Amino acid sequence: MFRFIKRLTVIAGLGAFAPAVMADSYRYMHVSIETPWTIFIFLMVAVLFPFFLMGVLYWKSAMRRNAEADAADEN
Numbered sequence: 001m002f003r004f005i006k007r008l009t010v011i012a013g014l015g016a017f018a019p020a021v022m023a024d025s026y027r028y029m030h031v032s033i034e035t036p037w038t039i040f041i042f043l044m045v046a047v048l049f050p051f052f053l054m055g056v057l058y059w060k061s062a063m064r065r066n067a068e069a070d071a072a073d074e075n
Helices: 002-023 034-074
Strands: none
C-alpha cells in the first residue's frame, strides 16, 4: 500500500509540474534553415535502410543457394 501511495504522489507531482515545463519547452528549440534538411535526411535513412537490408539479405541468401546448388551438381 505504501508503494502505491508513493507512486501516486510522484505521478501527481509530475503532473502538477508538467505545465510549467511545457510552457518553456520552446525556448530551448533552435530552428534554423538546416532543421528541415536534418529531418529529411533522418527520415530518408529510416525509410531506405530496411530496403537496403532486404537487398543485402536477399543477396547473401542467393549466394548461399548458388553455392549449395554448385556443391550438389559436383556430386
